[in-house]
Amino acid sequence: xxxxxxxxxxxxxxxxxxxxxxxxxxxxVSEIVSCSGCGLELEVKSIRDGCVDLQELTIEGxxxxx
Amino acid sequence: MSIALLYxxxxxxxxxxxxxxxxLGIDLNFIPFRKIALTISKxxxxxxxxxxxxxxxxxxxxxxxxxxxxxxRRLQASYIMEALGKKTLNTSQVEFTCYSKLRTLLKLWKAGxxxxxxxxxxxxxSDFMKNHREIHNENDIADLFQAEIPIDDGIxxxxxxxxxxxxxxxxxxxxxxxxxxxxxxPNIINPIGVVAQELINKWFYDLRIIVYKxxxxxxxxxxxxxxxxxxxxxxxxxxxxxxVFEANLPTNVLDLAVKCGNTLGEGNDAWIFALDAMVxxxxxxxxxxxxxxxxDFAAQEYLPVQKVKAxxxxxxxxxxxxxxxEQAFSMYANSSSYQKVKNVIDENIANNRDALVFHEANSxxxxxxxxxxVTGLNVAVPLLKTAxxxxx
Numbered sequence: 001x002x003x004x005x006x007x008x009x010x011x012x013x014x015x016x017x018x019x020x021x022x023x024x025x026x027x028x029v030s031e032i033v034s035c036s037g038c039g040l041e042l043e044v045k046s047i048r049d050g051c052v053d054l055q056e057l058t059i060e061g062x063x064x065x066x
Numbered sequence: 067m068s069i070a071l072l073y074x075x076x077x078x079x080x081x082x083x084x085x086x087x088x089x090l091g092i093d094l095n096f097i098p099f100r101k102i103a104l105t106i107s108k109x110x111x112x113x114x115x116x117x118x119x120x121x122x123x124x125x126x127x128x129x130x131x132x133x134x135x136x137x138x139r140r141l142q143a144s145y146i147m148e149a150l151g152k153k154t155l156n157t158s159q160v161e162f163t164c165y166s167k168l169r170t171l172l173k174l175w176k177a178g179x180x181x182x183x184x185x186x187x188x189x190x191x192s193d194f195m196k197n198h199r200e201i202h203n204e205n206d207i208a209d210l211f212q213a214e215i216p217i218d219d220g221i222x223x224x225x226x227x228x229x230x231x232x233x234x235x236x237x238x239x240x241x242x243x244x245x246x247x248x249x250x251x252p253n254i255i256n257p258i259g260v261v262a263q264e265l266i267n268k269w270f271y272d273l274r275i276i277v278y279k280x281x282x283x284x285x286x287x288x289x290x291x292x293x294x295x296x297x298x299x300x301x302x303x304x305x306x307x308x309x310v311f312e313a314n315l316p317t318n319v320l321d322l323a324v325k326c327g328n329t330l331g332e333g334n335d336a337w338i339f340a341l342d343a344m345v346x347x348x349x350x351x352x353x354x355x356x357x358x359x360x361x362d363f364a365a366q367e368y369l370p371v372q373k374v375k376a377x378x379x380x381x382x383x384x385x386x387x388x389x390x391x392e393q394a395f396s397m398y399a400n401s402s403s404y405q406k407v408k409n410v411i412d413e414n415i416a417n418n419r420d421a422l423v424f425h426e427a428n429s430x431x432x433x434x435x436x437x438x439x440v441t442g443l444n445v446a447v448p449l450l451k452t453a454x455x456x457x458x
Contacts, residue, residue, distance in 0.1 A: 015381060016076045017098060019117065036117025039101020040075065055381060056075065063254045065137045065229035066340065066428035 012052040016040050023052045032057065069453045070095035070127040070152075072143055074135050079446075081384045082434035083131065086446035092454065095123050099134050099143055111150065129153045129453045133430055137165050137227055138254065140430060153456045155449065156429045157334050164339070164429035166226050168261055170330065171425070177329040179322065180423045182344070183264040185214045190258065191247050204247045208240065211262045217243060220265030222300075225256035229428070231303035236265060266423060268344040270357060271295040271411055272302045273313060273422075274437060277327035278338040278448040280455035285331070286448075287323040290441040291315050291343075293411045297358055309364050310436045311408045312399070316419040319343075323424075330427050336452045338445070340431030345414065346421040352410050360410075363403035370394045375435060395439040 009022040019037025023044070027033065031044045033054070042054040071087075071094050073080045087094045102120055105112045113120040130147045132154055134140040144158035156164070163169050171181045187210050193201045215221050217239065223246045225233035233255060237243035250260050274292040279285040296308035304310055315323070323341055331337035371394045380387040398404060415422075431437065433445035 017096065034101075034116075037115060038096075038098035038118075039115045040098065055378075059075070061136045063137045063227065064135045065227065065255070066431050 010047070010050050010052045012054050014038060014040060014042065015054055015056055021054070023054075027052070068093055068095050068126055069129045069131060069450070069457070070097050070123065071131050071133060072097040072099050072147070073133040074098070074100040074139065077135070078380060078384075078434045079432055080133055081380070082388075082438070082444070083133070083446045083449060085384060085388065086444060087450055090447070090450060092450050095127055097123060097127070097130070099139065104146060124150060124152075127152055129155060129456045131155050131449060131453055132161070135430075137229075141165055153335075155453050155456070156337050156339075159332060160330060160334060160337055160339075161429050163330055163332075164427045167224055167228075167426055168226050170427045173329055173332075174326055174424055177325065179326055179329065182266050182423045182425055183215060185211055185262045186259055187211070187262075188259040190252050191250055191260065204244050207247050207260055208243045211243065212240070215262065215264050220300075222263045222265050223247065223250055224261050224263060225250065225253075226259070226261050227257065228255040230305040231299075231301040234301055236300050263425070265300065266344040266346050266425075267348075268302070269347040269350060269414065270297050270302070270354075270361075271311070271313075271345075271414075273315075273343045273345070273415075274431075275315065275319075275323045275341045275343055276339070276431075276433075276437065276441065276443055276445060276448075277323050277341060278452055279327060279331060279336055280448075280452045281335040281458075282455065285324045285327045287315070287320040287327070288441055288443045289315050289320060290443070292437045292440045293408075295407060295411065296361060297354075304436055309361060309368055309407075310440050311404065311411055312440045312442075313408070313415055314412045316416055318419055319415070319422055322422065326424050326427065336456050338429075338431075338448055338452055340428040340433070340437065340445075341424050342426040342428065343422050343424045345418045346423060347414060347418055348421065349414070349417045351413060351417060357407065357410055360403045360406045364398075364401065364407055367398045367401040367403060371398050391435070392439065399440075 008025050012021045012023050014035040017038040041057045045053040045055045102113050113124045130152045134143045141161050144154045144161045147154050174181050187207045189203050191204050221237045223235045235246040237246050271293045276288045291313040293311045293313040294302040294308045302308050374391045374394045438444045
């Protein structure tokens, strides 16, 4: 949804920590944004009618291990 | 007074821990460790991301379930949290041991527990002199390995801190051995030296065994193990596409696993491990062609499980996704091919019960998709109960 306090941003929620995020309205699909709450990198999957769908990026570190 | 789940990315295991905590009525704090800046100064400490101050969350936390996926970050997280007065699961001492296959094996060997014959050579495959000239040590290292393990039997080189089968290489000739030593240059999953092991004749499966200890109680080994099976590769990791089966553990194996846990837990009040073990099979009591055929059938039965696993609904509706996963797995586990392979594994473990070796201990095991469904043990339950035992 377009942010009423700042029309140049959309509001979105971090899928992981539920933080309210402000996404710049010129953001393109597939751009990577970062959650200010948890720092997670998120991919913009779609922007429809001011609604931004964010999805956690799947990454794997070199020392990812059990 | 609370338990915090420290993680880097909330993957299925972490989502499963949250889901289980809700079911058990346990409140969890969340510490997304990856981008929290920890500052220590004469004023004390702060823990902040760019947009949120986690200092209060840290202060309220008594026990930290350390689920950082990076082994190095997990090690740092445990030391940080302990320095801040938190109890950790597992402790930094345990993380330090489990980080390294060699350190784990040394502890088990010292305690008289069965491990594969292992050779460690501290030098690296090559060194650089001050004048940038490269000195090659591969031949010397290969000679040292071959003096201890016949090459015809197979020599397995392992990255000391690797998981998921990464940088585990089998050599059956001198040329392969030299090549594999060359590949084992110092890196983040093999900081120094080269580790080699005898090739265990594990036939077509290995085992993952869960052991845990709550404060004030005796250690427990779950009586069902996760067997990872396949003929595709000498490595049987599920990460490499092998199939999973339930395996019944004989009493002597349960006892050995508890001893491994107590050895690695080193007197800590509480701990949890997934032990990786192989059976040195001398008695292949069933025709391999039969097993291969059943594994092929089972692979077909497993396809719906893989389809659910890959579905992105796990990110949007974990609970609904989990229900579908459990249903798909139940179909697979009830298939005739699954039962036939399981029976072969159970019988083989029973026949070779005194030929088991432990080769790795995982301090932060993945469990939601395989171990839980196969063994019936939701590892999140002992994880959370063990954490609670440190508060009570």
